[in-house]
Amino acid sequence: MTVHDPQEIVERPGSGFSEAEIATIDAARDILRRHARSTAALQSWTMLTDYLALNAVRERVEVFRVLLLDRKNKLIRDRVMTRGSIDHVPVYVSEVLRSALVLDASAIIMCHNHPSGDPHPSQADIDLTRKIVEACKVMEIVIHDHIIVGFGREKNAFSMRAAGMMGD
Numbered sequence: 001m002t003v004h005d006p007q008e009i010v011e012r013p014g015s016g017f018s019e020a021e022i023a024t025i026d027a028a029r030d031i032l033r034r035h036a037r038s039t040a041a042l043q044s045w046t047m048l049t050d051y052l053a054l055n056a057v058r059e060r061v062e063v064f065r066v067l068l069l070d071r072k073n074k075l076i077r078d079r080v081m082t083r084g085s086i087d088h089v090p091v092y093v094s095e096v097l098r099s100a101l102v103l104d105a106s107a108i109i110m111c112h113n114h115p116s117g118d119p120h121p122s123q124a125d126i127d128l129t130r131k132i133v134e135a136c137k138v139m140e141i142v143i144h145d146h147i148i149v150g151f152g153r154e155k156n157a158f159s160m161r162a163a164g165m166m167g168d
Helices: 006-011 019-038 045-056 093-102 123-138
Strands: 063-069 075-083 107-114 142-151 155-159
Touching: 045 063, 045 107, 045 142, 045 155, 063 093, 075 093, 093 107, 093 123, 107 123, 123 142
Parallel strands: 107 142
Antiparallel strands: 063 075, 063 107, 142 155
16 A cells, blocks of 8 residues: 555554545645645745645655745645655755756745654754755745644644744
8 A cells, every 4th residue: 555545544553534534634635736826825824834734644754845936926836856764855955946947936935744743843954954045045046934744633833934944
């Protein structure tokens, strides 16, 4: 079975999700994805974190994604950059930049999940974020935030921008 198989999540001890809840999560994710493409991604913190959480809730490994935005902060593309392990995801600054440049994105929101449930950044998360911010400055690409999503039974999201950890 794959990570995206609802039955695996239902059967996983401690998941706490019923089959109906998994179907609801899938439907909500699809609705939010369509809505995010038609409106500014930064319209509200709640909308943004709900969108990110619904895309990460079923992941059992760390997944790093970027939301590539146009000048009006509308979503051009939500791109999964890389998948890692239970507590690490390898990210290449050059690949983040390449994704933005190819799609002519003027801004980026970075996101990754912590399957452990604790959304607080590691020192490696902070260092990576600062490297990407510096590289994007040279190319005049705005980094709005790096959001880390963690889960218990409830969604938790940590904004590195709000915590002053972006290094800009």
